[in-house]
Amino acid sequence: MLLKVGQNSVSGADKKSYGAAYAAAGATLGTVAGALAALVFLILLFCVFRKGFKKQMKHDTEHRTESGKHIAKVLLFTIAPVILSATVYNISNLLDQAVFTNAMAAQGMPKKEYTELLGMFSGQYDTITNIPLSVASALAASFMPSLVATIQTGSRKEIHNKIDLVSRFNMIIAIPCAAAFITLGKPILDLLYFTQDNTIPAMLLKIGGISVVFFCLSTVTNAALQGMDHMSQPVKNAAISLVIHLVALYIMLVAFHWNIYSIVASKIIFAAAICVLNDRDLRKCSGYVQEYRKTFIIPGISAIIMSIVALGVHLVFELFAGPHIATVIAVLVAIAVYFVALILLKGVTEAEIKTLPMGTKIVGLFKKLHLLR
Incomplete structure (x- = not known):
């Protein structure tokens, strides 16, 4: 809608650029609207439960009331490291673009060409991952x-x-997603971005699909460290990993001449480095040792089975139903095959499934299908 508003606001050569600018503003406004809706919902919840809170306060044996200043200070020192961690993650994209554009310009690549490559990375690859x-x-x-x-x-x-x-649970989601990006990246992109040539973005997904696993795991380990009151560690680890990432990116661009693929490969190093550093800190502060069999191996085997079946289904249906319908069917079959394989390989238990939203109903369905006893 805003695309049309922008196009109609001017005439002549600026019509196209104004339309794109208004559409981009609309996308940003959507994020703000989503966050605002969440805030309004939380305020409504607070109002609903306020009477209950007051009753609890009356029965509370601790009569000391914390000042608003103290609460604000606690909130600030809790929120600031979380925001800083997120900032390091996001600033890596800006630094990647700066390093990439300067390196490509120095190597004589036309501006239009490397701008298009960056557009493919941020438009298709980044959005999907x-x-x-x-x-x-x-x-x-x-x-x-x-x-x-x-x-x-x-x-x-x-x-x-x-x-x-x-x-x-994070890996149960992340590993099949990574496998799908690696094996069905091109068909998925062709379905979503059917007006564009997705050859290069599909190759980016094949190379960088594994980074999804590392980024998802780093998100959990960040939350674990912050939950255990080690608020600054994720920020330090992200900063160290960012330096390693930038050095790797520069070497790949200048020494290996991998152009846009350098960003994807260095992202894998960035996410993996955070995981390694966070894992080290979790061992130090709590003695936690990562479990591998149910977290990585069983979901990995299930994802391989899923990928093989999905590729076969896509090839068969593409012959007589067309590529787009074949992709939809292949994805639906992939989801079903993955979860069946995961349950049969005992990757999740009945008790764990019940902890999910609508877990009891899911367990009931699986029992009817004789996947659970």
Whole structure:
């Protein structure tokens, strides 16, 4: 709608650029509207539960009231490291673009060409890979309060179980997404961006699909460290990883001449470095050791089975139903095959499924299908 408003606001040569500018403003406004809607919803929840809060306060044996200044200070020192961590993640994209454009200009690549490559990276590749990352962020945010509550009990085993559970559910989502990007990247992009040539973005997905696993895992480990009151560690680790990432990017661009593929490859190094550093800090502060069999190996095997079946289904249906319908069917079959394989390989238990939203109904469905006993 705003695209049309922008185009109609001027005439002549500026019509196209104004339309694009208004559309981009609309996309940004959508993010603001989403955050505002969430805030309004939380305010409504607060109003609904306010009477209950007041009753709890009357029965509270602790009569000391914390000042607004103290609460604001606690909130600031809690929020600031989280924002700084997110800033380091986001600033890496700006630095990547700056390093990439300067390196390509120095190597004599025309501006139009390297701008188009950056557009493919941020438009198709980044947009697609951010979908599983948004799920990981939501899981991490919901995980922090329960982790903090568990820490109050002082049970190290319970803390480890919490981190394990969230890591596993994150990997159950991230690993098949990465496998889908690697094996079905081109068909998925052709379905979503059917007016564009997706050859280069598809190759970016093939190379960088694995980074989804590392970024999702780093999101969980960040939340775990912050939940255990080690607020500054994720910021330090992200900053160290950013330096490693930029050095790797420069070497790949200047020494290996990998152009746009350098950004994707260095992103993998960035995310992997954060995971390694966070894992080290988790061991130091809580003695936590990452579980591998149920977290990585079983989802990985399930994702391989899923990929093979999905590729076969896509090839068969593409012959008589066309590429787009074949992609939709292949993705739906892939989801079903992955979860069946995951359950049969005992990657998740009935009790763990029940902890998910609508978990009891899912368990009931799986029992009817004889996937669970």
